[in-house]
Amino acid sequence: MAAVAVHQFAQCITCHAWSPDRTMVAFCPNNNELHIYKFIKDRWEKLHVLYKHDQIISGIDWSMRSNKIVTVSHDRNSYVWNQEASEWVPTLVILRLNRAALCVQWSPKENKFAVGSGAKTVCVCYYEQENNWWVSKLIRKKHNSSVTGVAWHPNNILLATTSTDGKCRVFSTFIKGVDPRDSGASSSNELKFGEQIAQLDLSFTWAFGVKWSPNGNTLAYAGHNSMIYFIEDVESSPSAQTVAFRDLPLRDVLFVSERMLIGVGFDCNPLVFAADETGLWSFVKFLDEKKTAQSSSKYGSQFSEAFGKLYGQSKHGASNDAVEPSRPRGGVHENCITCIVPLRKGGETVVKRFSTSGLDGKLAIWELDDYIDLPQ
Amino acid sequence: MAAEGFLEVENLEAIITRIEQKSRKIESLLKQSKPVEALKTALEGSPLKTRDERCKSANWIVVHRAIMAIKDVDGMLASLDPEYYDILMKYLYRGLATGDRPTCDQCLRIHEKLTERAGLGCILRSLADTVNTV
Numbered sequence: 001m002a003a004v005a006v007h008q009f010a011q012c013i014t015c016h017a018w019s020p021d022r023t024m025v026a027f028c029p030n031n032n033e034l035h036i037y038k039f040i041k042d043r044w045e046k047l048h049v050l051y052k053h054d055q056i057i058s059g060i061d062w063s064m065r066s067n068k069i070v071t072v073s074h075d076r077n078s079y080v081w082n083q084e085a086s087e088w089v090p091t092l093v094i095l096r097l098n099r100a101a102l103c104v105q106w107s108p109k110e111n112k113f114a115v116g117s118g119a120k121t122v123c124v125c126y127y128e129q130e131n132n133w134w135v136s137k138l139i140r141k142k143h144n145s146s147v148t149g150v151a152w153h154p155n156n157i158l159l160a161t162t163s164t165d166g167k168c169r170v171f172s173t174f175i176k177g178v179d180p181r182d183s184g185a186s187s188s189n190e191l192k193f194g195e196q197i198a199q200l201d202l203s204f205t206w207a208f209g210v211k212w213s214p215n216g217n218t219l220a221y222a223g224h225n226s227m228i229y230f231i232e233d234v235e236s237s238p239s240a241q242t243v244a245f246r247d248l249p250l251r252d253v254l255f256v257s258e259r260m261l262i263g264v265g266f267d268c269n270p271l272v273f274a275a276d277e278t279g280l281w282s283f284v285k286f287l288d289e290k291k292t293a294q295s296s297s298k299y300g301s302q303f304s305e306a307f308g309k310l311y312g313q314s315k316h317g318a319s320n321d322a323v324e325p326s327r328p329r330g331g332v333h334e335n336c337i338t339c340i341v342p343l344r345k346g347g348e349t350v351v352k353r354f355s356t357s358g359l360d361g362k363l364a365i366w367e368l369d370d371y372i373d374l375p376q
Numbered sequence: 377m378a379a380e381g382f383l384e385v386e387n388l389e390a391i392i393t394r395i396e397q398k399s400r401k402i403e404s405l406l407k408q409s410k411p412v413e414a415l416k417t418a419l420e421g422s423p424l425k426t427r428d429e430r431c432k433s434a435n436w437i438v439v440h441r442a443i444m445a446i447k448d449v450d451g452m453l454a455s456l457d458p459e460y461y462d463i464l465m466k467y468l469y470r471g472l473a474t475g476d477r478p479t480c481d482q483c484l485r486i487h488e489k490l491t492e493r494a495g496l497g498c499i500l501r502s503l504a505d506t507v508n509t510v
Contacts, residue, residue, distance in 0.1 A: 204505050204507040205504040205506075225500055225505055226495075226497030246496070247495055248496055248497065249504075
């Protein structure tokens with residue numbers, strides 16, 4: 001199967017997010033602007049270009065029920081955008097950061113959002129009705145380096161973070177007055193804001209792209225060493241599986257069901273990972289078959305040229321004229337995929353469609369065939 | 377979350393002794409024309425977690441001996457357990473770093489085939505892992 005739709009929106013896309021009805025997409029074309037496009041009839045029309053941030057917008061999230069867009073930027077600020085009539089009105093959120101904000105995600109109940117930053121802190125922001133503004137609470141401890149990814153557990157309290165110090169951590173973000181006391185927290189630890197529930201020391205390299213599975217049982221994150229880590233039962237007795245795979249590292253992951261995950265990264269092609277009946281995860285295949293079929297060279301044109309020169313040396317300095325010239329990859333994406341977002345219809349628990357965007361400025365929509373074994 | 381024996385404080389002398397034993401075993405395997413067995417023995421139990429340079433150098437000498445004795449690279453890789461791919465890749469890079477012509481030629485020859493088998497991820501893991509070094 002291949003992508004069902006591909007569109008070149010810009011030269012490079014930093015991140016993107018979909019509107020609740022999935023007709024509009026918001027993205028940042030690697031500058032300080034927020035672009036919103038709508039699919040009208042058969043074309044993408046540019047609806048808005050919102051200028052508020054001073055630097056690159058590194059994270060965008062669009063809440064499904066309350067229809068609010070949150071953006072965070074390298075300028076250390078965050079804006080929550082509300083749609084009033086046909087305009088988007090920004091509200092500044094003072095994050096109290098002294099370094100760039102790197103990622104953002106709305107919580108499942110959409111009453112909070114979390115921001116990871118280069119200041120080794122995580123901001124958890126909630127709305128204060130009396131003052132009509134968003135307040136930021138910081139988790140300052142524990143992280144030794146930039147926080148590259150944040151992910152909310154379905155219970156709206158636990159937050160997982162990945163960092164360039166190689167570790168994945170789970171914190172409680174319980175806020176009195178915002179979260180109900182009996183919110184299903186299993187231990188008293190979980191009732192204290194900023195309390196670290198678990199620290200996962202599996203990777204010795206930068207960690208990216210953390211996500212929880214749909215019912216919160218499994219946590220997955222990618223390391224920069226071409227490995228992906230799956231952890232079950234994080235709160236009680238964590239058991240981890242490390243899957244080392246053949247190809248280039250991942251930047252982001254997405255659970256399409258409890259037992260299937262899609263990873264995207266430097267291979268410009270989504271990777272499918274699945275767990276068998278015993279719960280053992282492994283790499284299944286690349287999603288975009290076009291790429292693996294077309295290139296006859298072993299690693300892909302870009303690498304074979306470089307390797308050709310390198311291996312040519314070992315034949316006692318004779319120049320290797322049999323090197324294939326570089327040719328375009330032929331796959332959907334031509335550069336690293338940095339962002340993967342689900343396109344859920346209504347109350348679906350299994351994700352059948354998702355979109356990817358990357359450094360090549362393309363946004364691709366993928367659909368999973370029913371017969372690709374979607375367990376559960 | 378149990379860490380993987382990271383804080384193993386093994387006696388450095390014990391490690392060196394073990395490497396010496398490995399060396400003798402490898403010599404005998406090579407005399408019996410079993411270069412693949414020799415390489416497996418050399419790679420097993422490598423002192424990745426210690427920071428002591430002496431241990432690492434001692435193990436490198438042993439691994440180097442085994443690597444240089446390989447004539448049939450394809451055959452070797454076909455029978456080598458995939459769990460050894462990552463550590464073999466790390467030693468190949470150490471070999472390439474020596475600058476010594478015969479060593480580099482051999483390492484490059486093996487590198488080409490190993491990359492075909494193990495993929496670019498194997499190279500990434502040898503580059504990215506700054507904790508378990510050879």
